[in-house]
Amino acid sequence: MQIKAFSGLIPASDKVESVAAVPYDVVNRDEAMKLAKDNPDSLLNVSRAEICLPQTMDPYSDQVYQRAKLNFEALQSSQVLVRESEPCMYLYRQTMGAHSQTGLVTVSHIDDYCDGVILKHEKTRPVKENDRTKLALTLRAHLGPVFLTYKNNEAINNEVNRSITGTDPCFDFKAGDGVEHTAWRVPGGGCFKELFSALPAAYVADGHHRSASAARVGAELRKDNESHSGEEDYNWFLTVFFPDDQLNVLPYNRTVTDLNGNSESDFLKKIQSMFNVNEADDGVPLRSGETRMFLGERWYSIIWDEIGNDPVSSLDVSVLQDRLLAPVLGISDPRTDNRIDFIGGIRGTQELERRVFKKDAAVAFSMYPVNVSQLMSIADSGSIMPPKSTWFEPKLRSGLFIHTF
Numbered sequence: 001m002q003i004k005a006f007s008g009l010i011p012a013s014d015k016v017e018s019v020a021a022v023p024y025d026v027v028n029r030d031e032a033m034k035l036a037k038d039n040p041d042s043l044l045n046v047s048r049a050e051i052c053l054p055q056t057m058d059p060y061s062d063q064v065y066q067r068a069k070l071n072f073e074a075l076q077s078s079q080v081l082v083r084e085s086e087p088c089m090y091l092y093r094q095t096m097g098a099h100s101q102t103g104l105v106t107v108s109h110i111d112d113y114c115d116g117v118i119l120k121h122e123k124t125r126p127v128k129e130n131d132r133t134k135l136a137l138t139l140r141a142h143l144g145p146v147f148l149t150y151k152n153n154e155a156i157n158n159e160v161n162r163s164i165t166g167t168d169p170c171f172d173f174k175a176g177d178g179v180e181h182t183a184w185r186v187p188g189g190g191c192f193k194e195l196f197s198a199l200p201a202a203y204v205a206d207g208h209h210r211s212a213s214a215a216r217v218g219a220e221l222r223k224d225n226e227s228h229s230g231e232e233d234y235n236w237f238l239t240v241f242f243p244d245d246q247l248n249v250l251p252y253n254r255t256v257t258d259l260n261g262n263s264e265s266d267f268l269k270k271i272q273s274m275f276n277v278n279e280a281d282d283g284v285p286l287r288s289g290e291t292r293m294f295l296g297e298r299w300y301s302i303i304w305d306e307i308g309n310d311p312v313s314s315l316d317v318s319v320l321q322d323r324l325l326a327p328v329l330g331i332s333d334p335r336t337d338n339r340i341d342f343i344g345g346i347r348g349t350q351e352l353e354r355r356v357f358k359k360d361a362a363v364a365f366s367m368y369p370v371n372v373s374q375l376m377s378i379a380d381s382g383s384i385m386p387p388k389s390t391w392f393e394p395k396l397r398s399g400l401f402i403h404t405f
Helices: 029-036 062-077 110-114 126-139 154-164 192-197 208-223 264-272 316-325 345-357 372-380
Strands: 009-011 081-083 088-096 099-109 146-150 171-174 180-187 202-206 236-243 252-256 276-280 290-295 298-303 340-344 363-366
Touching: 062 081, 062 126, 088 154, 099 110, 099 154, 099 192, 110 208, 110 236, 126 208, 146 208, 154 180, 154 192, 202 208, 202 372, 208 236, 252 316, 252 345, 264 276, 264 290, 290 316, 290 345, 340 345, 345 363
Parallel strands: 146 236
Antiparallel strands: 009 081, 088 099, 088 180, 099 236, 146 202, 171 180, 252 340, 252 363, 276 298, 290 298, 290 363
16 A cells, blocks of 8 residues: 655645535535635635536536636635645544544555555446546646545554644644544654555545546546656545544435336335335334335335345345336436435435425435445455445545645
8 A cells, every 4th residue: 555645735724614625525506605605715616616606607617627726726825725844644533423533644646546456336427527537637636535444453543543642733623514623743654654555455435536536637647747757746646544443334315306207106016016115104224125215205114135145236225226226217327317316314314305395306215324344345356336325424524635736
């Protein structure tokens, strides 16, 4: 595993809270506009620059990327974002209620991603991957880290604790959602480079589009550099490593805009012939092998028989996709079909109800969460989960650490 310290951009000490932003892909345009309102320092003005332009503007137009570049340059010229004076790594702790996780912020080599040392478990959606690639090439920067996990390692844990003990944090604040963010600078990276070199693998937990786009950016810039050495900054991308036993996985739920020509009663009859379906009191499935469905102002429990031992096809999200969404609702490719939407479990089942009540969706499905060991075993086997199978909380804030190239 190749990592190194980097001299990145960080917020000025009095600008940390105003710069820090939610990841670009967990909010829609209206939500991003609301979060960044009256706050020109918010990184959302860069990562989602369409919020600074007329609402009729295509979010993937050239004007959006050029506006992002202007906003990014303005944050630097006004000293809202400042350059670290020396290469550093960082220890980054997030605390959400009783849950706490501490990871190492560093840069990783794209060769590890391309060669399967950093393992992925999901395919990307082309439009999002293209968007992040174009933005990174325009800015020559990675704005938010890829969330990686690794099998818990005692030597790394000991060094994390040693590095934090008796050291003042470089920032410590509580965001509007109640999550506390704390970081400690590790000048030069200490001995983490050596410790991580012994790891056989790491796994993309969150950030498949960011990691895929980083690899594409690196490949493109290598092609244009006749004296390429492999050590140029474009060969590295921003990552944060958390041990697997500290992760908190929530479900990733689904809504579908229509019933594929079926009436509610016909649709219900079809799935009753395929699964064990009963009315339910709420939208929270009790175990793997069950999903809850909201249809016509009611929750239903959908239970199926054992599917087998294949690590991918036996996943609840795979069973739902292969046995219901594709054959009954006509969602053959959830990566590209705009009739399906994905809602992170942090929003709760009430968000699924709201969307159906508002007629934004005809039906909603509440999933039981995938666990980290399932994710790792699937990645180890070289297999791929259905898109949007896992939702991790708390989310990493963008803008706290920025890697430029």
